[in-house]
Amino acid sequence: MTGMPVTLLSAALFGLGLYGTLTRRDLVAVLACVEIMLGAASLQLVAFARAANALGNGEALALVLVVLAAAEAAVGLGLVLATVKRTGKSRVEELTEVSG
Amino acid sequence: MSATVTFWLLGAFALAGAAAVVFSRDALRLVVGLGAFLLAVAGLYLYYGMGFLAAAQVFVYVGGVLVLVLFALLLLSRDGRGRLLAPGGFDLAAAAVAAGMAAVLALTLRDFRPPGAQAAQADLGATLLGPMLPAFELLGVLLLAALVATLVIVGGGERK
Known part of the structure; x- marks a missing residue:
């Protein structure tokens, strides 16, 4: 299944993740929605690799994405924990000061 | 089927x-x-x-x-608030942005054809240690940097 169906699926998943990133108000939930956008992009990459018959390249690229997402999650959740420890706030609308 | x-x-x-x-x-x-x-x-x-x-x-x-x-x-x-998260609430602007972005992605990627069918290259190891070796090595450095950064940010080592 390459072509239109998987493009529709990954676009829908990306749209869902984007909507969640814009509307969720807990920092951790926003991070989870970003993970969904990353997963959607990586799914589309894999489908393209399948269509181009370049499985090794696609798998390696998607593996790079997996590692990047893991690093992003570790640093992001570390930032969330540090923010909550310093300010006691974990919601987006409460964290409006740039320096403080 | x-x-x-x-x-x-x-x-x-x-x-x-x-x-x-x-x-x-x-x-x-x-x-x-x-x-x-x-x-x-x-x-x-x-x-x-x-x-x-x-x-x-x-x-x-x-x-x-x-x-x-x-x-x-x-x-x-x-x-003590329990495990409830803040309600997301329906946001028309966010929904419009997300739907528009999804539509743009679907419409632009619909006609995309990957450049020419290459020779089947299914050997992941050969790819990672061949043409993608720089990326592979950089990933190791990135993971190390991310680990150290997380430790520094959370500040586990500063307490005495």
Whole structure:
């Protein structure tokens, strides 16, 4: 299944993740929605690799994405924990000061 | 025919998991939804014949990232409010942006054809240690930097 169906699926998943990133108000939930956008992009990459018959390249690229997402999650959740420890706030609308 | 059914089942599973992450108010349901989404994507990787990638996805995401998210959620909800998250609320502008972005992606990628069918190159190891060696080495450095950065940010080593 390459072509239109998987493009529709990954676009829908990306749209869902984007909507969640814009509307969720807990920092951790926003991070989870970003993970969904990353997963959607990586799914589309894999489908393209399948269509181009370049499985090794696609798998390696998607593996790079997996590692990047893991690093992003570790640093992001570390930032969330540090923010909550310093300010006691974990919601987006409460964290409006740039320096403080 | 059954391959099509597999694809759409996994796709529906992924969409349902993503919807749970985006709309649920319960922290644990968010984690379960994220797990369902990640497992469904791993299944789709398998569907495309990338077994190693599917295994890596399960180990790294479901075993690592998901547990991290769970830890963070449980650490943050110690203030007696329970595990309820802030309601997302329907936001027309955000919905418009998301729908527009999805439409742009679907319309632009619809006609995309990957440049010429290359010689079948299914050997992941040869690719990673051949043409993608710089990226592979940089990933190791990135992971180390991310680990050290997380330790510094959370500040575990400063207490005496």
